Amino acid sequence: CWEVRKRNSSEWCRFIQSNPDCRLEGGFLDYLQGVFCVFPPRLLPLAVTLYALWLLYLFIILGVTAEKFFCPNLSAISTNLKLSHNVAVLSLTSPLHGVTFLAFGNGAPDVFSAVVAFSDPRTAGLAIGAVFGAGVFVTTVVAGGIALVKPFTAASRPFLRDVIFYMVAVFLTFMVLYFGRITLGEALGYLGLYIFYVSTVVLCTWIHRWQRREGLVPPSPWEPEMPTDAEEQESLGTNSGDYSEEYRPLLPSRETSLRILTTALSPLDYRKWRRKPWYWRLFKVFKVPVELLLLLTVPVVDPDKDDLNWKRPLNCLHILTSPLLCVLTLKSGTYGLYQIQGVFPVWGLVTLVGFVLAVIIFITTSNEEPPKYHCVFAFLGFLASAMWINAAATELVNILRTLGIIFQLSNTVLGLTLLAWGNSIGDTFSDLTMARQGYPRMAFSACFGGIIFNILVGVGLGCLLQMTSSQVVKLEPDSLLVWILAGALGLSLVFSFVSVPAQCFQLGKAYGVCLILYYLAFLCLALLTEFRVIRLSAV
Structure with missing residues (x-):
């Protein structure tokens, strides 16, 4: 499909429509058809600009969905199943690293993007570039930024454990790329290695706590306890509904269902709006449409609130909208539009069943007290938010492939730049903010724990799902850039593995500057290799 730009502009549309390689897999919009057939050639810069803005908005959708809907429901599921936070891979308060709620939540967009990209052999290079590119970015720029913001002493054994596991994962991926294929056993091996990693983290945590109780190890450098949402709101003088005392009514009153619905669907807090600077307000304006759609379709269960975030009218509406969203986004609506016996569409049946259930729940519950089965809404919200992330990731992969065809760029360079940077925004801001607040060890641990999840689950699950159509997945590097990327990631890990113990695990600004300079050099x-300014000998 790359040949389209080498042809006369009058032939672009005909070439796109007749070439099977130009057909995008999945997604709701045909970006290639739009840029080469809908827009005239002279308006190509306008089309590219619109696509770039839509790309940025897709990253916003991914970030908002993961942060405000996917992660809270995952936490609620863990609480309802009475799982240990370490076992559930959701610990925020423990400084024992790596496998954290922060890393797991930020990894959701990366994993979904990788799974979508691996589903089509033509975009597998995009996934490889994103997984390796995000790894280099997080372990150099983000980790270096943490050391610059707040010099600290790293936890020795957890750091060495995480780096060793990550080096093993990178080596396995390097071997898969060398042989150019991945089998079923190897894909399951990726997932098995991640399970082994989680088990190792849990075991190390238990051993460390036992040693501290027995007084066998000295106390670790102190970090302030991470406040919970309830504690943070209490310190701000607000209750779980974010109403301060002066706004609380003197006498208790029952709100009507209509008022509960309108309040729950409002993505704006007007008191918070007045306190925030102009750039926060501008960004919030862009997020409001996304948040409103998500509030309409994704329920959120909050165990920290007294009412568990039970909003009877809105939750009853979710019984209708969430299943409808799932069937209309699964395989880009293929299953939802399927007609039963050629007469009745699947989405119509889902709507009918959802409406009946919503009416039953509305009649049998009250506004004041959540029902006993309210935990089911956490599973429904988890599924609905996952479908949102999957749909946004599909559009993201398709638009990146389109931009690659327009600018004649390889999937690998798009993955290690745009896709890796976009998916790492959450890690960067979350980890640097955590470091500034006095939790540099926890933030540094998230750098390695999160990317281990991304590479093992992203590659393993992505290739495993692609094997539904073939027994072996081909992962042949499309250029020398793949080897440069893999080598750069391996070298950065070796550098940290050697330099951090050499500094007695005391990480300062010199370490941070070296990591950032390393990333800029890489x-x-x-980029010089991609544009053939530097020509390296073939491997």
Whole structure:
């Protein structure tokens, strides 16, 4: 499909429509058809600009969905199943690293993007570039930024454990790329290695706590306890509904269902709006449409609130909208539009069943007290938010492939730049904010724990799902840039593995500057190789 730009502009549309390689897999919009057939050639810069803005908005959708809907429901599921936070991979308060709620939540967009990209052999390079590119970015720029913001002493054994596991994962991926294929056993091996990693983290945590109780190890450098949402709101003088005392009514009153619905569907807090700077307000304006759609379709269960975030009219509406969203986004609506016996569509049946259940729940519950089965809404919200992330990731992969065809760029360079940077925004801001608040060890641990999840689950699950159509998945590197990327990631891990113990695990600004300079040098080498300014001998 790359040949389209080499042809006369009058032939672009005919070439796109007749070439099977130009057909995008999944997604709701045909971006290639739009840029080469809908827009005239002279308006190509306008089309590219619109696509770039839509790309940025897709990253916003991914971030908002993961942060405000996917992660809270995952936490609620863990609480309802009475799982240990370490076992559920959701610990925020423990400084024992790696496998954290922060890493798991931020990894959701990365994993879904990788799974979608691996589903089509033509975009597998995009997934490889994103997984390796995000790894280099997080372990250099983000980790280095943490050391610059707040010099600290790293936890020795957890750091060495995480780096060793990550080096093993990178080596396995390097071997898969060398042989150019991945089998069923190897894909399951990725997932098995992640399970082994989680088990190791849990075991190390138990051993460390036992040693501290027995007084066998000295106390670790102190970090302030991470406040919970309830404690943070209490310190701000607000209750779980974010109403301060002066706004609370003197006498208790029952709100009507209509008022509960309108309040729950409002993505704006007007008191918070007045306190925030202009740039926060501008960004919030862009997020409001996304948040409103998510509030309409994704229920959120909050165990920290007294009412568990039970909003009877809205939750009853979710019984209708969430299943409808799932069937209309699964395989880009293929199953939802399927007609039963050629007469009745699946989405109509889902709507009918959802409406009946919503009416029953509305009649048998009250506004004041959540029902005993309210935990089911956490599973429904988890599924609905996952479908949102999957749909956004599909559009993201398709639009990146389109931009690659327009600018004649390889999937690998798009993955290690745009996709890796976009998916790492959450890690960057979350980890640096956590470091500034006095939790640099926890933030540094998230850098390695999160990317281990991304590479093992992203590659393993992505290839496993692709094997539904073939027994072996081909992962042949499309250029020398793949080897440069893999080598750069491996070298950065070796550098940290050697330099951090050499500094007695005391990480300061010199370490942070070295990591950031390393990433800039790698990025220059990668871009010069992509544009063939630097020609390296073939491997």
